[in-house]
Amino acid sequence: MQHGFILEDLPESQVWLRQALSSSFPGIAIVVAETLQEAGSLLRNGPAPDIALIDLGLPDGSGVEIIELTQRLSPPTLCIVTSIYDDDGHVFPALRAGAQGYLLKDQPIDSIVQALQGIAAGEPPLSPAIARRMLTFFNRASVASTSALTVRETEVLRFIAKGMTQAETARLLGISQHTVSGYVKDLYRKLNVSSRAEAALLARDMGLV
Structure with missing residues (x-):
């Protein structure tokens, strides 16, 4: 050095x-x-x-x-x-x-x-x-799997990993922002994460982006 x-x-x-x-x-x-x-x-x-x-x-x-x-x-x-x-x-x-x-x-x-x-x-x-x-x-990423997610939850997770806001996700999916917020809470619970950064990294590890 x-x-x-x-x-x-x-x-x-x-x-x-x-x-x-x-x-x-x-x-x-x-x-x-x-x-x-x-x-x-x-x-x-x-x-x-x-x-x-x-x-x-x-x-x-x-x-x-x-x-x-x-x-x-x-x-x-x-x-x-x-x-x-x-x-x-x-x-x-x-x-x-x-x-x-x-x-x-x-x-x-x-x-x-x-x-x-x-x-x-x-x-x-x-x-x-x-x-x-x-x-x-x-270790969490190794056991996480899209099999536990619904099709819609997987779509929301993919948009999160791409850096989109809940409002942008709602517009693209044609649903309300309140509904997206509910999907995000379910995602965090199923994937055992507590932040967008963690969710995005897991999505990458799961091959969603």
Whole structure:
């Protein structure tokens, strides 16, 4: 690892993330950005980083945008989320955008360094809480099946996975938004999910999109 990149708006977090990268990869050159705009400019005009530590909650938007940009500009770059958020609404969109690791900031710096150093051995840098969440999710996905869903529920799930709102789904299916809401509640119960992000990921795993 010769070039490192950090996207983080909090100065104190910048300091320990720099320390973590330097301890993990001695001699690495590190560039820091505080906003999406600054990050985009640095990535487009500077050397492609070997590793990027990306926060999700930035003043001007979500770090998911920078994960997607980095994957377009430099596919070999290892994008790792460093965040305080461990909920499905943050974890799965980041991983779907191309993040190859997800580390929580509440861990001791030694744990972060150990996770980063594991990259050389092919170990994905994941905080234990994130690894458990992913295992739980994919265990659910392995037993989920369209056989438990009605034809209409399957149609609604497909539209959810495509990012359509309940109002758009209702219009396309020619039914009321209230009826769609009922189908969504039934879907969540049958698939054992609690968010649109989880439902969309399951739909992809089930081959609906």
